[in-house]
Amino acid sequence: MKISRGKLPLSIMVIVICAIAFAGVIFTEDLRALTEEKEKARSAALSDDTIDEDKIDFDPNECSVTKGMWVFNSSIEPPYTDETCPYVDTQMSCAKNGRPDSDYLHWEWQLDDCNLPRFDPVAVLEKLRGKRLMFVGDSLQRGQWQSFVCLVQSHIPPEEKSMNRSRPLSVFSAKGYNATIEFYWAPFLVESNSDLHIVTDTRKRILRIDSISKHAQHWIGVDILVFNTYVWWMSGLRMKSLWGSFANDLEGFEELDAVVAYRLALKTWANWVDSTINPNTTRIFFTTMSPTHMRSADWNHKNGIRCYNETRPVMKRGYWGSGSDKRFMEVVSSVVGRMKVPVNFINITQLSEYRIDGHATVYTEITGEVLTAEEKANPKKYADCIHWCLPGVPDTWNKIFYAYL
């Protein structure tokens, strides 16, 4: 399948690329041989992150995870690689796909006022004992899920873990802990005609903005739920939306402004949470929007090709580009603000905004195949500035998630 840039607006092309990449991932479920020894050695080599004596230990009521800076430290090694962790999709296996630079692996997010705790895999597994943790959302959320699994999996002996990739639900099991770390694919959270079989033509996507139970029935009984939804709303189009009892009638849709449709969908989600979830037994998290870096002019790189070839984060404090639409953030804040059940934000937007260097760009795949040398040489067409390399930025999202756990 070829995408002609000339024929489609960029934003549509981006969504199409996401969709195609996702479709490809599903069919490339090759679980590679484990290299346990290597992984263990790496983990052992991993020392504590920098602790600043002047800062207080992390306390969710005192510390803002959005205020801080990325600090380069070449002795920081990621606790896994895309070779040692067999669960990283080709889409995000940047090093394996030939990414030549590695500085992007050595940045640490340091908060202004507090020390973020080190991600302690064994403590995490203890916390999850007898529990189900489920990430729900789109391909960015799938990246966070894979990062999370990779951060803990080397601490589980091979015979005590398993991975079952399927759709919409994928399950990583840690048998000794009787724990699962799951991913449920629901890119809009609410139902749409593009959930299981992705409709690549964004103009033909139709949402059921008041229907969620088909997905949500799979979320019942989970102990910790982590949601997201953002990038699929960014097609630049009005969203074809259905509500009420249009059981089989896709013709009954109305076109709504994306922000309006997003608000209605999130309210549907919020109502489900409030009416179904017992906050005494279930914790709810929401990962805020993951920024896209499609306009290099945003960070004053006039001749850049999106985020292609970027090897350093933006260092300008408070930098915010056009790939994070604040209107969507406001919808999330206002809808969640009215909920009964408490929702913890994993507010990753600001810290990820800086990381123009963290995306997969051309070190990714299309329709299940790693880009060829020829395709790699054509970043204008192929550079993915939505998804993140693993290891990489989503590991920091999980460090924040861990701090709240």
Ligand SMILES: *[C@@H]1O[C@H](CO)[C@@H](O)[C@H](O)[C@H]1NC(C)=O
């Ligand atoms: C760099 O990271 C290493 C390992 O985490 C740590 O021991 C060292 O103190 C850090 N250096 C600086 C300058 O923060």
Ligand SMILES: *[C@@H]1O[C@H](CO)[C@@H](O)[C@H](O)[C@H]1NC(C)=O
């Ligand atoms: C395993 O965890 C599930 C919940 O995820 C629980 O229902 C079950 O009782 C647990 N089994 C054991 C043997 O602890």
Ligand SMILES: *[C@@H]1O[C@H](CO)[C@@H](O)[C@H](O)[C@H]1NC(C)=O
């Ligand atoms: C994997 O998951 C699918 C769908 O949830 C299920 O039908 C299948 O039995 C599972 N396989 C294993 C080996 O658990």
Ligand SMILES: *[C@@H]1O[C@H](CO)[C@@H](O)[C@H](O)[C@H]1NC(C)=O
């Ligand atoms: C949650 O726990 C509190 C305090 O123990 C109790 O009053 C409340 O009824 C519980 N809520 C639910 C939904 O079980």
Ligand SMILES: *[C@@H]1O[C@H](CO)[C@@H](O)[C@H](O)[C@H]1NC(C)=O
């Ligand atoms: C990208 O970086 C490589 C290596 O530094 C360089 O050879 C190439 O010209 C750069 N490409 C663009 C389009 O900037």
Ligand SMILES: *[C@@H]1O[C@H](CO)[C@@H](O)[C@H](O)[C@H]1NC(C)=O
């Ligand atoms: C996330 O943090 C940003 C600041 O970086 C803030 O503007 C936004 O309101 C926060 N989002 C939520 C949902 O709390």
